[in-house]
Amino acid sequence: MPEAGAERDLATGSPGQHATLAYASDDELRDGLTTFVRRAVTAGHRVVIFLDAGSTDLARALAAAADGAEPGQYTGLRYNTSSAGSTFGGPQFGVPEMLAALAALRDDTFAAGYPALSVAGEMRWTLRAGFTPADLLSYESQVNRFFGDPRITGLCLYDRRHFAKDLLTRIGVVHPGPLLRFTLGGWGAHLSLFGELDASNAESLPTILDLVAEADSVVTLDASDLHFVDAASAGTIIGFAASRPHRHTVVRCSRGVRQTLQLVGAESVPSLVLRDLVA
Template sequence: MDSWRIGDHLSATYAADDDCRDLMVGFVRRGVAAGHRVVVLLDTYSFELARALTAAVPDAAIGQFTALRFGAGFGGPGADGTPFGVADLVAGLTALYEQALAAGYDALCVAGEMVWAQRAGFTAADLLAYEAQVNRSVGVGRAAALCAYDRRRFGADLLTRIGVLHPGPLLRFTLGGWGAHLRLSGELDASNAGALPAILSLVAGADSVVLLDASDLAFVDAAGAATIVRFAASRPARPTVVRCAGSVRQVLRLVGADSVPSLVLRDQNSGV
């Protein structure tokens, strides 16, 4: 877990506790070494993992690294017995992010040992909703996320559906700029194309022109290009401007870009 950077939303699976520890240690060490605030969310009974992670970063500044266990630092039913849900988790992550920036850190790195989600009673739909929301959180802010899933505890079909909601490390995206501005970089292929609808949904409701800046997208396959074309077609009253290289523009045209009036293709070096 040495190739990630801020802006990544990563997924990893493991089938042995040692593998989980190694994944987490690599992520935590890299985040601390870069000077970021690092938080790990662990299962209730992950005492040994919490100790191993703390020992792995002895040089972390006070307050820079925190290991939280479900029900003993984060999560758990409310005072009135209300179950801990996706909205509660997202609110908690938002608070951690704001606290990190307020404390002077340039970014927040969060890793989750996702067994805790079963302890919280999350359904498959809850997990998918959570992962889609993390895409928004990572894309909007200065953050990175790693979700580690135990193959012994989560079914293969669910893990496949969860995996495609994680665009990193090949595909990266950021939100910002004027109006609704979504920037894509890296490669869009079969390994991550399933994450694209969730990413595009971040700007789908914009009451303005959407600029999809794919200038730094080195490759797009037909499935990814078709998703972009369908997105533009779903907003017929408002233009979607795609700024991209000639190779990406060619694939978009092959899957029907020219038949969608609201889709405007621009050269990667052009203005809006």
């Protein structure tokens, strides 16, 4: 999992990213989130930050960073078991409730006319809510569908002092990372990949493909903006197509990506259709 100081620009530039950063001090957290808020406000995004209940000083710092925001453009929410006031949570607040809250936030944001939504979470709130490691992994995997909307940027910040190293590693796996982005949309089950697939993010690919695995239709995988794919990731794509023998998986890709897929056995899977880019 990237550290806060090393890749602070990761999820603050363009929409369509779901990134995770780990930090080891309150100063790192404050600096990372204030940068995120300033850039998103300047870009005209709606900005919502989910904070731990005790993060009063951080909430003030973020409100100051959003000083130039239009009314309603910036919201800071602190976790509370009663879900009162400028908070989120409530009794028995778990993964389904958080996913539902995000879906409602998305709908409200675009109904209000904002071009994009930037969401960040200080993930210590999950400890107060009683999330187990399994809950966290389930949440991070499922929320990929929410961040598959190209208009939404997400940043999850984890405190190394409160989350175990092995858990942070496992959480990092389900995030695509700085080199890879994906979006869901278009006709039918349509998944687009952007950037590069290599050893740094290959383990996130199965989770991303799971978003369309249950589709009872053709799955279109648009890899036209995927500039590089390593053999392991190509094998994952081929395995995905092989797991759906009665439904086609159509991969639109460059010659280089096509060659890699063919080298690792694409032609042995009848349900996999490779289509070249049209100039």
